[in-house]
Amino acid sequence: MQVTETLNEGLKRSYAITVTAAELDAKVNEKLAEAQPEVEMKGFRKGKVPMALLKKQFGQRVMGEAMQESIDGAMSEHFEKSGDRPALQPEVKMTNEDWKEGDDVEVSMSYEALPEIPEIDYAKIKLEKLVVKAEDAAVDEALANLAETAQDFKARKKGAKAKDGDQVVMDFVGKVDGEAFDGGSAEDYPLVLGSNSFIPGFEAQLVGVKAGEEKAVTVTFPEDYQAENLKGKEATFDCTIKEVKEPVAATIDDELAKKFGAEDLEALKGQISERLEAEYAGAARAVMKRGLLDALDGMVDFDLPPSLVEAEAKQIAHQLWHEDNPDVEGHDHPEIEATEEHVKLATRRVRLGLLLAEIGQKAEVEVTDAEMTQAIMAQARQYPGQERQFFEFVQQNQQMQQQMRAPIFEDKVVDHVFEQATIKEKTVSKEDLQKAVDALEDE
Incomplete structure (x- = not known):
């Protein structure tokens, strides 16, 4: 086996690899000899098939494996000796495309080698580590945000109109074609306007309602609604508004802390x-x-x-x-x-x-x-x-x-x-x- 350098320019490398016909033939014989004890063929006992017959029967099939193993072996040996590490998978191709059994195998291998990387004195690296302490103001701001997520609602003044973000407590009955449908009714239901928890268009129609008011809300169920009998249907909800409440942040105290799993x-x-x-x-x-x-x-x-x-x-x-x-x-x-x-x-x-x-x-x-x-x-x-x-x-x-x-x-x-x-x-x-x-x- 012969490896000849054909290009050495910067990090680019190219080599011509030649695997002689004799080396390839020896590799084929070696592989056939390894397989011989397990081969069974009509007219011969297991493991007793003559090598010449094995070669005639399986030689062509084994030749490809032998060729690949020889080339891989030559590449591995080259990288071990040279110390090169290819940046990407080397490009390997056979150069004597008219190859026939008995010829040497000629292959070209090209790659870009990884560069030699210089040593660094890490102690010469000077860095600045920014340190920030959690100030009381930042903690108070975070507490206020937590209080908002744990918000409660309190009743608005009598006669106040519901705004987006308010909670409306109501009874409602939903009807399709004048008939009430299953799951379309509730009492004392607390709905936060703008939460998008109801059918699209429902909550927007309740903006401006007052406690004690009755309101008919008309919506159309989406085509992909989960209930088959309601898909795409128009429905009317008769709503009785009982309370209109505005959102208020929770009080920042020990009770709030307990809601978030803290002792106080x-x-x-x-x-x-x-x-x-x-x-x-x-x-x-x-x-x-x-x-x-x-x-x-x-x-x-x-x-x-x-x-x-x-x-x-x-x-x-x-x-x-x-x-x-x-x-x-x-x-x-x-x-x-x-x-x-x-x-x-x-x-x-x-x-x-x-x-x-x-x-x-x-x-x-x-x-x-x-x-x-x-x-x-x-x-x-x-x-x-x-x-x-x-x-x-x-x-x-x-x-x-x-x-x-x-x-x-x-x-x-x-x-x-x-x-x-x-x-x-x-x-x-x-x-x-x-x-x-x-x-x-x-x-």
């Missing part, structure tokens, strides 16, 4: 404070991560495989095009050309991606099964009632697993570098942190 108001404030500071810490980490990536990008420079940059630029252009054209859900659209800006962003992403991968490999960073399971379960919650199907889908889809593993791996590598970098804490306001986060989105 002070305990609830403590929980809110912890949650807010956890949110601030998450946002601050994102800001510091961007600072780290900027620092790394400025510290290293190395050749990049053109194919990786081109593929990433196309992906960026495609993604941004869909963001600008949200109505186009599929990929049936004209080819999208990458611009210089896309290529510039792709260059940074590929450089940092290769760098982080190298750091992670040297630091032996791994994504554990437990971390993957946790990530899958977190994403599965976005599909209520279909969690099991989503979990099974991911387990059977290697590409999906890789998409979920990549950000976990990246974050672990980033944490590894954080541990060795020089980090200085800086206490800032919530507003300053928000400005820093907004700046990330603008870049």
